[in-house]
Amino acid sequence: MSTPSVTQLPTDSPPTEPAATVAETRPARRLLHVVERFGLVFLLLAITAFFALWPGTSDTFATTANLRNILANESILVIAALAALIPLVAERFDLSVGAIVMVSSITTATVVTQLGLPLPLGVLAGMLTGLVIGLVNGVIIAYFNASSLVITLGMSTLLAGVGSYLAGDTTLLGIPDGLAAFGNQYWLGVARPVWLLVVVALAVAYLLGLTVFGRTLLSIGSNESAARLVGLPVARSVMLAFAVSGALAGLAGVLLLARTGSAAAGVGAGYTLPALAAIFLGSTTIKPGRFTVAGTLVGVFSVAISINGLTLAGADDWVEPFFNGAAVVIAVAVSALLAKRRLGGVR
Amino acid sequence: MNAALSPAAAPAALALSGVTKSFPGMRALDDVTFSVTPGRFHSLVGGNGSGKSTLIKVLAGVYRADPGGTITVGPHARGADDITPAWSHQAGIRFVHQDLGLFRALSVTENLLGPELPRAYRSIDWRAAHEQAQDVLDRLGVPVAARRSVAGLRPAEATLVAIARGLRDADTTGVGLLVLDEPTARLPHTEVDELLERLGTLVAGGQTILYVSHRLDEVLDHSHSVTVLRDGVHRTTRPVEGLDRRELTRLIVGEERGILHKRGPAQADRSATPVLRVEGLTGGPLHGVDLDVHPGEIVAVAGLVGSGRTSLLETVFGVHGHVSGRVLLGGRPLRRGSIGAAIRGGAAYVPEDRALHSSFHGLGLEMNLSAAGLHRYMKKGFFRRRDELGDATADITRFSIRTVAPDTVMVNLSGGNQQKAVLARWLRRNPRLLLLDEPTQGVDVGSRAEIYEQITEVARGGAGVLLVSSDLDELLHLADRVHVFERGSPVACATGSAITREWVVNTLFHSTEDQ
Numbered sequence: 073m074s075t076p077s078v079t080q081l082p083t084d085s086p087p088t089e090p091a092a093t094v095a096e097t098r099p100a101r102r103l104l105h106v107v108e109r110f111g112l113v114f115l116l117l118a119i120t121a122f123f124a125l126w127p128g129t130s131d132t133f134a135t136t137a138n139l140r141n142i143l144a145n146e147s148i149l150v151i152a153a154l155a156a157l158i159p160l161v162a163e164r165f166d167l168s169v170g171a172i173v174m175v176s177s178i179t180t181a182t183v184v185t186q187l188g189l190p191l192p193l194g195v196l197a198g199m200l201t202g203l204v205i206g207l208v209n210g211v212i213i214a215y216f217n218a219s220s221l222v223i224t225l226g227m228s229t230l231l232a233g234v235g236s237y238l239a240g241d242t243t244l245l246g247i248p249d250g251l252a253a254f255g256n257q258y259w260l261g262v263a264r265p266v267w268l269l270v271v272v273a274l275a276v277a278y279l280l281g282l283t284v285f286g287r288t289l290l291s292i293g294s295n296e297s298a299a300r301l302v303g304l305p306v307a308r309s310v311m312l313a314f315a316v317s318g319a320l321a322g323l324a325g326v327l328l329l330a331r332t333g334s335a336a337a338g339v340g341a342g343y344t345l346p347a348l349a350a351i352f353l354g355s356t357t358i359k360p361g362r363f364t365v366a367g368t369l370v371g372v373f374s375v376a377i378s379i380n381g382l383t384l385a386g387a388d389d390w391v392e393p394f395f396n397g398a399a400v401v402i403a404v405a406v407s408a409l410l411a412k413r414r415l416g417g418v419r
Numbered sequence: 420m421n422a423a424l425s426p427a428a429a430p431a432a433l434a435l436s437g438v439t440k441s442f443p444g445m446r447a448l449d450d451v452t453f454s455v456t457p458g459r460f461h462s463l464v465g466g467n468g469s470g471k472s473t474l475i476k477v478l479a480g481v482y483r484a485d486p487g488g489t490i491t492v493g494p495h496a497r498g499a500d501d502i503t504p505a506w507s508h509q510a511g512i513r514f515v516h517q518d519l520g521l522f523r524a525l526s527v528t529e530n531l532l533g534p535e536l537p538r539a540y541r542s543i544d545w546r547a548a549h550e551q552a553q554d555v556l557d558r559l560g561v562p563v564a565a566r567r568s569v570a571g572l573r574p575a576e577a578t579l580v581a582i583a584r585g586l587r588d589a590d591t592t593g594v595g596l597l598v599l600d601e602p603t604a605r606l607p608h609t610e611v612d613e614l615l616e617r618l619g620t621l622v623a624g625g626q627t628i629l630y631v632s633h634r635l636d637e638v639l640d641h642s643h644s645v646t647v648l649r650d651g652v653h654r655t656t657r658p659v660e661g662l663d664r665r666e667l668t669r670l671i672v673g674e675e676r677g678i679l680h681k682r683g684p685a686q687a688d689r690s691a692t693p694v695l696r697v698e699g700l701t702g703g704p705l706h707g708v709d710l711d712v713h714p715g716e717i718v719a720v721a722g723l724v725g726s727g728r729t730s731l732l733e734t735v736f737g738v739h740g741h742v743s744g745r746v747l748l749g750g751r752p753l754r755r756g757s758i759g760a761a762i763r764g765g766a767a768y769v770p771e772d773r774a775l776h777s778s779f780h781g782l783g784l785e786m787n788l789s790a791a792g793l794h795r796y797m798k799k800g801f802f803r804r805r806d807e808l809g810d811a812t813a814d815i816t817r818f819s820i821r822t823v824a825p826d827t828v829m830v831n832l833s834g835g836n837q838q839k840a841v842l843a844r845w846l847r848r849n850p851r852l853l854l855l856d857e858p859t860q861g862v863d864v865g866s867r868a869e870i871y872e873q874i875t876e877v878a879r880g881g882a883g884v885l886l887v888s889s890d891l892d893e894l895l896h897l898a899d900r901v902h903v904f905e906r907g908s909p910v911a912c913a914t915g916s917a918i919t920r921e922w923v924v925n926t927l928f929h930s931t932e933d934q
Binding site for chain 1: 738758759762768770775776777778779780781782786788791793794796799801828844928
């Protein structure tokens with residue numbers, strides 16, 4: 073080593089305190105963690121058990137017919153929720169999912185009944201409608217750097233108008249048997265919509281967890297500026313997220329048409345908040361603080377089973393919106409609390 | 420809870436007794452006991468993990484210490500586990516944290532008076548407010564006009580305003596202890612002197628100051644006494660008189676290590692095509708910048724705040740487009756304003772503010788490490804998590820990143836380890852040009868040395884490094900060439916042995932005095 077021409081000691085630095093480490097050793101602490109992580113799942117099981125055993129509902133709730141019904145009915149919401157989940161991973165809200173469901177179902181109904189085109193074309197038209205709307209959302213939000221909350225809210229209002237224009241005050245009926253069959257019949261003992269639910273859930277889970285696109289969205293949601301600075305295509309990814317979201321919402325719209333056999337301007341918009349509630353509820357469990365497919369599924373069914381049980385017990389109509397609303401409020405509050413705890417340990 | 424009655428009379432301005440703070444798996448403060456005499460300029464020093472941040476947070480009531488300790492401020496005493504922000508304020512402790520906590524969009528008056536703005540009927544009496552605020556400023560000798568917006572203040576002025584805010588009720592309720600946490604961290608040298616002079620005046624007037632800093636020169640030149648913490652344990656509290664820099668460092672670091680020599684003769688190959696050539700670059704704060712970086716060379720850019728150093732790096736990397744001039748990477752012109760093009764051309768950029776621009780806080784370490792190279796993990800349509808974790812483990816060893824697991828959430832790593840991870844992320848790509856903006860700011864001594872080693876190795880491998888740094892030791896240790904920037908263009912340059920502390924300081928400040 074040459075003689076040092078400069079003997080300088082590096083100046084010290086302001087220390088950064090590490091947040092509380094995850095290296096828990098006490099078993100009690102670990103148990104607490106498990107409870108926190110799977111709390112909602114336990115709650116779901118507890119609610120299910122309750123309604124299955126409580127005399128007021130035990131004979132109606134725990135029947136295969138009822139449970140099959142819940143699953144099949146919720147499949148539309150699940151797909152809508154998974155649609156909204158994709159942009160949310162990148163911290164973008166899609167408040168227009170419900171409206172897209174509505175417009176797509178009307179579009180498919182119109183194409184098939186009034187235009188008389190074959191069913192597959194109708195289904196494609198529905199999904200394409202969703203895709204295009206999603207693309208418009210995506211371009212504006214990603215390339216104009218506009219607030220996703222405001223843009224999708226505006227879009228949803230706009231779409232309500234479009235829906236009224238297309239369907240007027242009428243309810244479109246007369247869909248082909250093939251579609252109705254899909255919506256209401258069974259294959260291997262499980263309702264067909266549920267099979268679709270499973271396929272979509274697996275597809276979205278794959279997209280978010282096992283592709284570069286999914287990881288890009290996750291990175292954008294974590295730190296958008298950092299994502300840009302490592303060369304990730306932020307604008308393009310956000311745009312695509314909305315496009316996929318739109319297409320899936322379109323699929324949910326087609327499914328809605330299949331199950332109910334009708335399409336109307338008023339039906340569909342009501343899926344938006346329950347979808348977001350489910351996603352936020354789901355972010356408190358399995359992977360706390362993250363928006364996940366598994367969590368969203370738990371979220372959807374927690375609310376669905378609660379409402380179903382209460383309805384069977386004789387609760388009034390107001391129970392459903394009350395529950396959905398309460399779920400949104402509680403879910404967002406808890407998920408914010410968990411995020412705060414994870415990212416900065418203060419008392 | 421007894422006043423330290425000694426021949427030196429008065430109760431201590433601050434006394435800690437047996438203060439401990441534990442986190443899961445580690446102890447940030449371990450039975451810390453010391454006291455500060457009133458009217459002293461008392462420094463608190465320590466490296467990463469020393470506990471000095473934790474101590475301040477305990478004093479401020481942000482962290483709750485373990486039961487059993489006591490904290491006394493003048494006549495007020497309280498169990499350490501019972502300290503709240505309200506108690507802290509009432510006991511007379513005022514804090515000026517590193518980010519100052521000022522409302523940049525508001526005026527100095529609004530910041531100073533806050534909720535106590537004078538009212539006339541139902542609305543605010545602005546005339547009286549400005550007068551009152553100016554009065555406070557004049558009283559404390561702060562040469563700032565009350566009506567000015569905080570956003571327009573120089574960093575030193577802003578710091579003084581933050582201090583004035585803290586001392587505002589010195590006459591009424593009394594300020595027993597003014598705690599300043601790294602107030603000079605982001606101040607240029609001339610402003611540091613201004614601040615320290617002002618602080619000296621305050622202390623002479625009887626104010627006790629607890630000065631947390633990592634700048635050993637400031638500590639040794641300006642404080643009366645110093646407390647050193649290391650690994651959460653109190654090492655010493657003593658007068659500064661008779662203490663030299665070597666001894667102080669030994670107390671902080673624990674052993675005589677970390678003496679950095681000049682990096683050895685430059686390995687630069689000046690005959691080869693420059694890795695980076697900047698010609699007449701103009702745009703934003705930059706004016707006609709010409710600069711070369713050759714393979715194996717570490718070129719440093721020094722300059723005061725506003726000199727355009729960060730802009731230079733950002734413009735080269737494509738974060739901003741430039742108005743005129745060109746950037747050549749490996750001899751080929753680089754498309755302006757495109758980060759993708761810069762990365763494809765072999766550039767890598769480590770920004771100054773890690774929290775804002777490089778760290779994916781909520782994601783795992785392995786995800787942070789792979790962020791600049793995701794596509795390699797896609798095989799047959801599936802993202803290979805196992806390979807990602809494997810690569811992370813390899814990097815953890817190679818870069819000595821201290822972590823519990825390869826997928827620990829990034830925010831749980833210390834600053835130094837996070838920074839190593841950010842550097843590792845780019846080095847996976849074998850960049851030909853490494854752009855570094857204050858790479859060791861806020862990093863502990865040990866990690867700092869490791870990062871320097873990595874940078875040196877990168878240069879040895881033939882890459883070029885363009886380093887922006889305000890740390891003189893860093894410049895002296897690493898740089899083959901130093902450009903001093905002023906107002907957006909390079910004004911002076913020194914190479915090899917001509918790079919000395921004196922030259923850098925003199926060029927930066929146009930002064931002929933030694934530092």
